[in-house]
Amino acid sequence: MSQPHSQPPCQPPCQPMTPTDRLNRISEDAMCIGCGLCQSVAGPDVVRMEIVESGYERPVVRGDLTHEVVDRILDLCPGTRVEGLPVNELTGDTRTDLVWGAYQDMVLGHASDPEVRHRGSTGGVLSALGMFLVDSGEVDFVLHVKASGRVPSFGERAVSQTAAEVLNGAGSRYGPTAPLIDVLEQLDKGRPFAFVGKPCDIGALRNLARQDNRVNELVKYMLTPVCGGFMPPQGMSRFLEQDLGLNPSEVTGFRYRGYGCPGPTRVEMADGSVHEKRYTDFWGTEESMWVLPFRCKVCPDGIGEAADIAASDTWPGGSPDPATEDDDLGLNAMVIRSARGADLVQRAVQAGYLTVTETVDPRYMDSVQPHQRNKKYAVGARYEGLRAEGKTVPRTARLRLDALIADLGPEQAAFQRDGTRDRVRIGKASEPTPKAKG
DSSP: OOBOOBOOOOOSSOOOOOHHHHHHHHHHTTOOOOOOHHHHHHOTTTEEEEEBTTSSEEEEEOSOOOHHHHHHHHHHOTTTEEEOSOGGGOOTTOEEETTTEEESEEEEEEESSHHHHHHSSTTOHHHHHHHHHHHHTSSSEEEEEEEOSSSTTSEEEEEEOSHHHHHHTOSOOOSOOOTTTTHHHHHHTTOOEEEEOOHHHHHHHHHHHHHOTHHHHHEEEEEEEOOOOOOOHHHHHHIIIIISOOOGGGEEEEEOSOSSSSOOEEEEETTSOEEEEOHHHHHOSSGGGOOOOHHHHTOSOTTOTTSSEEEEOOOGGGSOOTTTGGGOOOOEEEEEOSHHHHHHHHHHHHTTSEEEEEEOOHHHHHHHOHHHHHHHHHHHHHHHHHHHTTOOBOEEESSOHHHHHHHHOHHHHHHHHHHHHHHHHTTTTOOOOOOBOO
């Protein structure tokens, strides 16, 4: 069931909202995830992704923004519209689970090359698939992310034409990243490519496909990690300053994970020193310890329902065991959603890029991604809380939120709804109007 997008009511005395006001409201209501698609749609002279006073990357209006352009952005933005796998991707082989959505198969696997498996996150599956696609010539490049050369804890858009370039971007980026800032320019090339991004980035690209036929023609595969969210800039500053005693302005390199499963969180400093912490020291071992943007806490699709393939961690209970993580070789779960995704996995296995070890099912996925299961059940009720407080609520389709609320039960639904209303009232669901830092 599709749920309508709702905008906050105008309070008297009511003045018509300007195009800038309308765009800013997405950020002010903490719904922006910083994908950068609005910059590509409006053009960087009109809307530009910039680091704002809150530390996030947000769209800042720099030119003559019109209502027509904002209308288009609101129809595309993953902060205002989130949908599952497109109907035309559903086939006779598609199965559906209440929590995990549409899928063709669920399997465990890893990159066949030991180096790719070691350097990539978990088992290196997404890196291996990207490398296979460019090596085989099936795509001309992979549009993905890598560590930012400007702000080391951020990510930045990368265009990789070789397997070595793909591997150079391996490793999850748990920081602000705008991979779609020039996606229309990438489509203008008229060359086939694959896209690897967060589930919300995939959702934005699927939204764009409704307006631009070139997306379905040229973007041959959409691949994603199952996403638990990313570290807000304020949380990163606390980690660097309080946990490590470092000056954030002197950080020259930052690796969240990789070179193991999950591998250490590594900080490189201007003086040449290197500081490492366990992944579990960075995030904590319990979901309640995670510091996340508000948008991630009300995300209806952290599991990549719109992707061809979603790859996840496979730690029992959802977090690595600190006692054994140094010896973990890495194993991904793959939720293969589309027929083209299933075909890609089969061919990558045959070509020696990927190793599949066994088939799993949705209840296995619940066991290794319990936080995703819990949030999937809670998000519809959380949206009811946002709507009751006059906040922006994304419209959704093919995500089963109504059925999940019904299965959750009235008592738990009320708990999630009322808890969200409380958070709104104390300002947890608000951000300052985007203004460029400095």
